Amino acid sequence: MKVTLYFPFLIGFAVLGCATDSQIADATRSPEVPTNWQLQQSQLAVNDNWLAEFKQPILAKLVHEALTSNRTLRQAAYDTEILEQRLVQSGAAFWPTLDLKLTSGRSQNANTDVTANSHSIELNAGYEIDIWGKLSNAEQQANLIYLANKAQYQQSRLTLVADVVTNWFNLVTSKQLQSLAKRRVENARQNLDIIESGYKQGLNGALDVYLSRNELNSELSNLADQHTSLLQNARNLEKILSRYPSGAIVSSAAQAELPLLDWAIPTGLPSDVMTRKPALQASWYQVLALDAAVAFAHKQRFPSINLNAAISDNSNELSDLLSGSSIAWSILGSITAPLFRAGDLKANEEISRLQLKQQEQLYVDTLYNAFAEVENGMTLEDSLKQSYQATLNASQNARQAETLSFEQYQKGLVNYTTVLEAQGRSFDAQSALIQLKNKLLANRVALYVALGGDFSEPQNNQEDELINE
Structure with missing residues (x-):
């Protein structure tokens, strides 16, 4: 037979093969997005230099160390480079x-x-x-998978930076709680000396001595617990930095303070999160990659x-x-041309289509989870700020009550149990105040990440080398 006899059929197959439309649903391409956040703080663009807002130079050094040394991040970087080579492989199909x-x-x-x-x-x-565009679809899929992995790598970098900052503030918090526990031990010792002296002079009863000794032992136990917690937080941070977990980094937090959040975070608009957050970009690239996979599976039948x-x-x-x-x-x-495959190619195309639909649901779910993280973060920040102010007032009142109760005890106006209760309320309020500051900071960092804000200066926000040899 002459080749010209087949030519019309080839043209027909080509038209059918290239006419594969996108299988992505319109609801996935244009999901319902609110105009504003429920607790809109500011419509200013999300900050791209949020790390500097904490005004702690040591954080920049720790972040740099983590980005260049963290082993988990390096593994993710190698994954990205592997996919880059897979992309080269897919492009090779176009050459003889x-x-x-x-x-x-x-x-x-x-x-x-x-x-x-x-x-x-x-x-x-x-x-x-490549008359049907099948090889083009394969290369497109490989490229989109690479872009998805690259975006996920950027998300991993942001998450790592957030972990460094959060664990640093946990370390500072533990150090301050340990200092508070030491003050409580010293206070209990002073009280015991005063009570024992009064007991020897016949001014106090034996019960007050036992209560005072019990208070000192409780504070010593609390101090030991705080020391353990301090070393654990130090080692957690050192692991993130890929250091040996010796706890030596504790010395770096000796003079550090927890910054008080007295500035509002620029939250932008909900639609900004879709384009800014790397995790959402990665999920969308995966949707597009599976859409290309459907087209490839369809053209395999030609x-x-x-x-x-x-x-x-x-x-x-x-x-x-x-x-x-x-x-x-x-x-x-x-x-x-495939003539008989017992439904294998058709089933493979349907599997690809169903996997696409799965990924579409995952993308929309990821999108709304991202919105929920921002909404919950703003709600929690508002609640924590109110709690902090109330606890700050309670701490001031508790300190005054502590001083007054001990003065009244020395005058014989109240018993020692009243003094212990006042001291306990005072120290508990101070401890709660430190922990609330840390919760505010942790929530703020999580909110920055949820909004898709970057941690570095925009002009220096060029992508680092994936692998730092």
């Missing part, structure tokens, strides 16, 4: 293949004992015509057109190869 084969042998006839040499050289070239060419030469002497006397060449065109 060229292979050189050289064979050399020696044989002997068993009856005549005659030996003969044989040498051959062959150059083969192959090329698949014929493949391949061109092959070969040049070869044979000789009894290796030096005579390519002499031109026996060079042969061939050109071959082939069309391979």
Whole structure:
């Protein structure tokens, strides 16, 4: 048959193969997004330098150390580089293949004992015509998977920075709580000295002495617990920095303070999160990649057109190869079409379509989870600020009550139990105040990440090398 007889059919297949529309639902492409946040703080653009707002230079050093040393981040970087090479592989399908084969042998006839040499050289070239755009879909899928992984790597960097900052403030908090516990121990010792002195003078009863000793032992136990917590927080931070977890970083937090959040966070608009947050970008790239996979699976059901060419030469002497006397060449065109696969290709296309629908649901779920993180973060910050102010007032009142109760006890107006209760309320309020400041800071960091804010200066926000050798 003549090739022209097949030409109309090839054109028809090409039109059908290339007419594969996107399978992504309109509801996924344009999800319902609110105009403003429920607790809109500011419509200013999300801050791209939130790390500097804490005004703690040591944080910049710790963040840099983590970004260059953290092993989990380095693993993610290697994953991204692997996918970059996979992208190169997918692009190679558009180029012809060229292979050189050289064979050399020696044989002997068993009856005549005659030996003969044989040498051959062959150059083969192959090329698949991407008439349906199937190879383009495969390359598009590989590119989108790479972009998704790259965006996820950026999210991992942001999460790592947030972990460094949060664990640093946890360390500072533990250090301050340990200092508070030491003051409580010293206070209990002073009280015990006063009570024992009064008991010897007949001014106090034995019960007050026992209560005072019990209070000192309780405070010593609390101090030991705070020391353990301090070392644990220090080692957690050192692990993130890929240091040996010795707890030596405690000394860096000796003079550090917890900053008080007296500035409002620029929250931007909900729609900004869709374009700013790397995790959402990664999820959307995955949707697009699976959409390309559906198109690829669909076009797998159409014929493949391949061109092959070969040049070869044979000789009894290796030096005579390519002499031109026996060079042969061939050109071959082939069309391979699946005729019967028992529904395998159709099922594979349907699987790809269902995987796309799965990823669409995951993307929308990820999107609304991101919105919920921001809404909950703003609500929690408002609540924590109110709690902090109330606890600050309670702490001031408790300190005055502590001083007054001990003065009244020395005058014989109240019993020692009243003093212990006042001291307990005072120290508990101070401890709560420190912990609330830390919760405010942790929530603020989480809110920055939820909004998609970057931690560095915009002009320096160029992507670092994925692998720092």
